[in-house]
Amino acid sequence: MRLGDLVVDVAPLRESREFRFLFVARLVSLFGFGLTTVAIPVQVYGLTGSSIQVSLVSLVIMVPMLAGTLAGGVLADRMDRRRLILLARGGAVLVFAALALNASLDHAHLWAIYLCAALNSVLNGLSATALMAATPAIVGRGQLAAAGALMAITAELGAIVGPSVGGALTAGLGLAWNYGLTAVATAITTGLVSFIRPLPPTGEVDENPVQSIVEGLRFVARNRVVAGLLLIDVCVALFTMPFALFPELAERVFEGGAGVVGLLYSAPAVGAMIAATASGWTGRVRRTGHYLVGATIACGVAVAGFGLSNGVLWLALVSLALLGAADTVSEILRRSLLQHNTPDHLQGRVSSLWLAQTNIAPALGNFEAGVLARLVGPVTAVVVGGALCVVTSSAVGAAMPALRRSSLQDPSADDLASA
Template identity: 55%
Template sequence: MRLGEIVVDVTPLRSSRDFRLVFATQAISMLGTHLTSVAASLQIYHLTGSSVQVGLMNLVLGLSLLVGLVAGGVLADRVDRRRAVLVTRAVTALVIAGLAVNAALPDPRVWFVYVAAVLAGGISGLGGPAMMAATPTLVAPGQLAAAGALTTLTAQLGGMVGPSLAGVIAAGPGVALCFAIDAAVYVVGLALLAPLPALPPDGPVEAQHPLKAMGEGLRFLRGNQVVAGLLLIDLCAVVFAMPYALFPELGTEHFGGGPSTVGLLYTAPAVGSFFGALTSGWTGRVHHTGRALIGAVAVWGAAIACFGLSPNLWLALVFLALAGLGDTASEILRRALLQHYTPDRLQGRVGSLWLAQATAGPSVGNVEAGLVARALGSSSGAVALGGLVCLAGVAALATAMPGLRRATLRGPAGGGPGDGGPADGGPAGGRSVEGGSADGGPVEGGSAGGGPAVAGPPLDGESTEGSVSRGEFTEGFVPRGKPAEGSSPGRRLAVDGSGTPGDRARGPAVGGTGAPGDRGRTDSAGSRRPGSGGAGRAAAAGSERSASADPVD
């Protein structure tokens, strides 16, 4: 394999101006997010002298973020996603500016920090799913993995640079400057995102009750083996093999060190994650994406188990770095598969569930690790056991969900019953359907009792890598021929070469193309390290382990 096929793939940056704007916004936003997260925690501790207050503030932030994400998923599937992102970011900028003013007062108010945490978490959560749902419309289908890797890279850089920079600024000019810089970053982000085209969801928008709309997303998840498997396999990893809550005890008791040793334990996974993002070029070229994902999560579980069994610090750090590398690979693949197998009209709701899991999952895992360590009387034993349970869970899911094993980013997201293809007008890529969706469920225009999906012949001119998916288009590739039967009215295939990136394909195909083709902190998105502000992985970066949608930005 050539070096160019290993290092991070920057094709989305070269081919899509709109993605370049989003990437630049996310890169600077991650820096600002960590400035505010660290500054808020430092300010609360300085004003109250209580670590409990710091924890409560971050709990409030995390809960409001979780509520915002769930509501934001419904919003992202109803309104123009560009507008949702711009409005929520503008309001959040005002909240952060308020924190800067409060910090500059002679007697800052603690209650205002709590109120700001509620507002910032909730409003940012509203915009997070919209940002994540917009990504597949900004890049070609074959570039989803590369786009996810670039988003993860911004999360890793922000996670490594942001907290240290916040500490330096807080120790010098003060926390007010941290808040002010973050507010300014939001304004710059608004200027960068303003040129984006309108990004409405595909297809007609139904006037559903929000709870009914979210129920539709849950039903899709339950009936789509690939997407359900993506969430379950990550839940298995973060609930059973999340060791961060045990790092202080392991660093001081098991390895006989002090604060510096504990710091190394927290840093090692981030280093591995950053290296994994830099060497992620293979993720967009692998044929058996589902199998690669299963392998990456297995690497995480095995590395965590070996970390728990490590007799010395340096060997433990190697295994933690390996765990971070596997985590980043799994995040990139999960994000790409989630966006590939989810219909555009459900991207917001499904993405919000993914980001919500990225927010809550690690917290549950850390509590579980603490309880198991207390029950066993050994923190290292609890970590090793958690890694082994994770491996068992991955093996069980891989066996029980053949659709997850067969999942691929190569070609249309179609398949047999249970494999998941889009269920709103036929499988992705304009493949024809006979009475049912790719996952065996009904589709628009087909009867609920119809036959299984049928993968039709390739369109004349259809490519094998980066082929047309979900009605989106690869840049420089125009399929020749008519739209496939069974395509929904909201998705079309171009029949001439007039389309440009950023244009949105709407209505039946008569000419022209649409826009070319994760995971906060999608989140969820980034690494499995805890966020500086404690709002879960989704608060750390727009990836799931740093959620790409960046819910707290």
């Protein structure tokens, strides 16, 4: 492997005008989203003084997100995908403006925060599904891995910069300014997406929505590569997400406070950013499926290493950084293989199933880690989770040779259909 292969492939940015607009739009959008990840919990806790109320916001966000994602999958295959993104992001501008107005009142309304959070989750589900479905048509099948790596970079930048700026902005100018800046960022996102060419559906759209969803499920069940991708994604999400245990581990194992908790949460993002910027090789290797299975197994090994760090903080942080790196490589390969092996007229529905899973499975994984920690202790729970990831990922790879043999160098689903 040449040194140049380790540098992120920027060909989609260089060659596609639409992708340049989409890349900047997503970066601005995720920055705005990062602001609200601080503002909403801070405001709810300030109004109620209850951590339970704050956790309820997460539940309120998750359920409508699932509904929006599934609905977005159907709509993205039945209407112009650019138009769907514009409608969803335009609606989000109004939602954030309403949050800013509510925050500027002398007595902000708690119900308004819940309502706006739910509406924004639906809109996020719609736009995220349409965006993922539109990517293959914008960049071409040959650049899916490169596009996935660049999108991963936007996600990590948004996760690192957004909350930091959001916390400083809320502390300095107040919640209304935070929400107001988010509304402006979302409006800029909407304007940037308007420069993308129309992306109308390519398949038949006369069946009813229920039949449309059934068709997507039937395709996933028949296609061993796509089914394997969804299964191996579950292995990562269920068994390598011990983030809910970080506060307890920081106190009991590493004998630290909030500063140590912050380091534990930041370490995976650092590893993810490094892996994304050194991902040029992901679109060039022939044995994509083998590398995917290997990256997934590496996630389990890294989590187990974190659990076995025995209170040595630097070793724990290195293990978490390796987890972030392996998970990012795995996600880039999973996403690109999923898009490569899905016909264009099914991109919306299959993308919605994948995004629904990526929204729900991490929450279940954190819950599983919490329950297991109550039974066997947090350290053992982390190690067991890592071991289960290794075992289940290996089992999926062994049971599904089509997944193991899959490659981005093979003809795409549309190529095979045309042939």
